Amino acid sequence: MNKILCECGHENSEGTNLCQKCGSPLSEEEKSKKIADMRYEGTAIRSKTYNKSIIDKIWNFFSSVKVGIALIIINLIAASIGTILPQEFYISVATDAEKKQYYSDVYGWFGEIYYALGLSDLYSSLWFQILVLMLGVSIIIASIDRGFPLHKSLKNQRVKRHINFMKRQRVVANGVATGQQEQTLELVEQKLKNLKYNVRREDNAVMAEKGRFSRYGAYVNHVGLIVFIVGVMLHLVPGFYVDESMWLREGETRAIPGMDGYFLKNDKFILETYDNDPQGEQLKQGINTMAKNYQTNVTLYKQADDAVPGQADNLQEVKSYEIRVNHPLKHDGYAVYQMDYRLNELKTMIFDLSNKATEESLGQISIDLTNPQDEYDLGNGAKVRLMGYYPDFSGFKEGVPQTATQTPNNPAFIFKMITPETPDGETSFVAIQQTLEPDGENMYKMKFSNVEMRNMSGLMVRHDKTIPMLFVGGIIFMIGVAIGSYWNHRRIWIEQLEDGTIHLAAHTNKNWFGIKKDLDALTSHAHLPQYIDQHELDNNEKADTEKEGKTS
Amino acid sequence: MEQKKKRSIMRGVILAILALAIGYSIYAAVTKDKIELITAGAEAPDFEVVDLNGEKHRLKDYKGQGVLLNFWGTWCEPCEREFPAMERQYESFKKQGVEIIAVNFAQSEFEVNKYVTNMGMTFPVAIDKTKSVFTAYNIGPLPTSIFIKPDGTIDRVITGEMSEVEIIQYLESIKPE
Numbered sequence: 001m002n003k004i005l006c007e008c009g010h011e012n013s014e015g016t017n018l019c020q021k022c023g024s025p026l027s028e029e030e031k032s033k034k035i036a037d038m039r040y041e042g043t044a045i046r047s048k049t050y051n052k053s054i055i056d057k058i059w060n061f062f063s064s065v066k067v068g069i070a071l072i073i074i075n076l077i078a079a080s081i082g083t084i085l086p087q088e089f090y091i092s093v094a095t096d097a098e099k100k101q102y103y104s105d106v107y108g109w110f111g112e113i114y115y116a117l118g119l120s121d122l123y124s125s126l127w128f129q130i131l132v133l134m135l136g137v138s139i140i141i142a143s144i145d146r147g148f149p150l151h152k153s154l155k156n157q158r159v160k161r162h163i164n165f166m167k168r169q170r171v172v173a174n175g176v177a178t179g180q181q182e183q184t185l186e187l188v189e190q191k192l193k194n195l196k197y198n199v200r201r202e203d204n205a206v207m208a209e210k211g212r213f214s215r216y217g218a219y220v221n222h223v224g225l226i227v228f229i230v231g232v233m234l235h236l237v238p239g240f241y242v243d244e245s246m247w248l249r250e251g252e253t254r255a256i257p258g259m260d261g262y263f264l265k266n267d268k269f270i271l272e273t274y275d276n277d278p279q280g281e282q283l284k285q286g287i288n289t290m291a292k293n294y295q296t297n298v299t300l301y302k303q304a305d306d307a308v309p310g311q312a313d314n315l316q317e318v319k320s321y322e323i324r325v326n327h328p329l330k331h332d333g334y335a336v337y338q339m340d341y342r343l344n345e346l347k348t349m350i351f352d353l354s355n356k357a358t359e360e361s362l363g364q365i366s367i368d369l370t371n372p373q374d375e376y377d378l379g380n381g382a383k384v385r386l387m388g389y390y391p392d393f394s395g396f397k398e399g400v401p402q403t404a405t406q407t408p409n410n411p412a413f414i415f416k417m418i419t420p421e422t423p424d425g426e427t428s429f430v431a432i433q434q435t436l437e438p439d440g441e442n443m444y445k446m447k448f449s450n451v452e453m454r455n456m457s458g459l460m461v462r463h464d465k466t467i468p469m470l471f472v473g474g475i476i477f478m479i480g481v482a483i484g485s486y487w488n489h490r491r492i493w494i495e496q497l498e499d500g501t502i503h504l505a506a507h508t509n510k511n512w513f514g515i516k517k518d519l520d521a522l523t524s525h526a527h528l529p530q531y532i533d534q535h536e537l538d539n540n541e542k543a544d545t546e547k548e549g550k551t552s
Numbered sequence: 553m554e555q556k557k558k559r560s561i562m563r564g565v566i567l568a569i570l571a572l573a574i575g576y577s578i579y580a581a582v583t584k585d586k587i588e589l590i591t592a593g594a595e596a597p598d599f600e601v602v603d604l605n606g607e608k609h610r611l612k613d614y615k616g617q618g619v620l621l622n623f624w625g626t627w628c629e630p631c632e633r634e635f636p637a638m639e640r641q642y643e644s645f646k647k648q649g650v651e652i653i654a655v656n657f658a659q660s661e662f663e664v665n666k667y668v669t670n671m672g673m674t675f676p677v678a679i680d681k682t683k684s685v686f687t688a689y690n691i692g693p694l695p696t697s698i699f700i701k702p703d704g705t706i707d708r709v710i711t712g713e714m715s716e717v718e719i720i721q722y723l724e725s726i727k728p729e
Contacts, residue, residue: 059567133577255686257687309598309684
């Protein structure tokens with residue numbers, strides 16, 4: 001393998017900019033610079049060195065900072081496109097055809113295109129997921145690719161550095177100490193320790209370092225991001241995230257989808273409206289009533305622990321609650337929200353058994369549509385047998401009444417009416433606004449008398465086990481940001497030559513003002529030669545030449 | 553060379569893990585709206601229903617036998633069409649150790665009783681009043697038939713109507729040895 005041999009004798013891996021032992025510049029490019037490029041400590045970035053196999057190629061693609069930034073920008077653009085129109089998630093229609101209709105009705109041609117391109121369900125679309133995951137991969141690989149070499153080189157720092165390295169730092173000082181030369185390095189050590197530096201000494205060289213951990217800020221922050229992305233992805237794993245909806249009729253008890261072993265009973269649905277006279281905006285928009293409250297009174301039940309689905313005879317009441325908008329029923333990490341309602345579904349129908357000729361009634365029967373009985377006895381020798389019940393009557397097929405659904409939208413019945421006068425019974429088919437008497441003219445009829453209605457609540461069941469993970473990810477992210485921004489990595493190298501000459505170099509990843517203050521204190525305490533900032537010098541020179549150019 | 557090999561393997565492993573994670577996420581995202589739990593090969597969730605004759609049927613007790621679990625409603629026409637075929641096959645398969653249990657979608661006893669009498673169904677029919685078996689099996693459209701092997705795992709899930717030939721074929725495949 002290609003190695004670069006430094007003049008100090010250390011073998012560096014290919015692509016290294018600064019010798020990992022002494023710090024001398026190795027590449028031609030690096031040698032041509034006046035100030036050393038200290039990014040990643042001049043180590044070889046792994047991805048930049050090898051580009052042979054397909055694995056290396058994929059690796060290099062994701063580790064590239066340019067690719068990473070491009071992915072971030074693409075993700076941001078994609079995510080913001082999804083906010084132009086409301087997502088399907090927020091539109092309460094069921095079928096795809098209705099959704100399409102909704103977008104074209106409400107948003108016109110733009111809505112149509114938006115829907116057709118699949119942007120109305122952008123966040124769960126395949127390509128968006130792939131984009132987010134690619135960003136995740138980029139973050140992970142780039143961190144591994146840069147983080148590990150950086151960590152290695154920070155861990156293995158030499159105290160004594162080559163003069164070429166020292167000279168090429170931004171802040172340098174060269175000269176002779178003005179105080180007692182034998183004590184200079186002791187004074188330096190003493191002062192730097194006071195300034196809370198980690199000080200190491202090797203013969204006549206001193207290296208002082210402070211805040212090294214701030215170099216890891218970016219990587220900590222990446223770990224936080226990864227935890228966050230993993231948390232979001234866990235939404236897809238069964239059991240981590242529940243987002244289900246259910247319809248619950250008043251009086252009905254049913255298993256809660258996604259919340260195993262729990263049952264919910266709808267005791268009552270309440271819709272309250274303001275009883276004001278419409279005015280202002282309300283009139284303009286043609287709204288007659290305004291809702292004040294949507295509420296479902298529910299009772300939560302739990303099965304015994306060893307019970308299995310279907311066993312509903314042994315339910316234990318957990319609690320009763322009034323679910324209102326923004327006041328979900330909360331239990332065991334689950335939340336049940338009020339989302340929707342439907343009013344006035346038929347619940348009970350009441351009929352009079354009456355004589356057609358005299359209109360005389362032999363009594364009333366009340367049919368609970370959720371639990372019709374075979375026979376209703378009216379007492380006085382009269383009874384009504386229910387021969388058939390069709391909750392959503394849709395016509396006859398080969399003479400047999402059919403039902404389209406299980407919901408009592410259009411109930412129909414076949415009755416057999418038995419009275420003292422008609423002991424054999426008379427058969428009558430009764431639907432809304434329709435009566436058939438298949439066996440000829442009857443003496444009695446079932447006269448529709450009254451109905452009772454019930455309401456239905458649309459509820460939403462939510463459960464999110466990933467919230468703690470998202471929270472932890474967020475905290476790690478913020479810690480990383482704080483580490484990287486509020487601390488900085490300062491290093492000072494000092495070497496005293498045999499003849500008493502002092503070479504000093506200083507480097508920090510940010511806040512040069514801060515390190516210069518430390519150097520000022522150090523310089524005066526140890527009587528060191530005054531340091532210079534080569535960067536500022538450069539700029540001043542440039543500014544000077546520019547000025548000269550203008551004046552001349 | 554040694555180091556280079558190691559590095560290649562290392563990178564390969566990391567990339568493979570990431571690719572797997574992405575693959576799973578995407579697979580999960582795509583299949584999210586479909587039936588999650590109930591797929592062929594999975595363990596059939598245990599349940600207990602009481603049939604119209606008051607007899608209890610617990611799936612666990614049918615270990616060692618095949619079970620056809622049929623979810624239906626009286627309004628569902630394809631259900632109505634496949635029941636006669638099931639009824640014709642029931643006797644002979646029952647002798648061979650395959651049970652058929654029909655679970656109704658929370659309708660009234662009156663409707664279900666009348667329907668069963670009309671159709672002349674002799675296999676157990678139960679009403680899932682709290683829809684909890686439907687919820688546990690994540691049942692969408694009706695009819696849905698779940699064929700459970702003697703070891704308690706799901707052999708296949710059929711959504712929609714089956715012909716008699718299919719019914720025979722599927723029942724054969726869940727017969728105990």
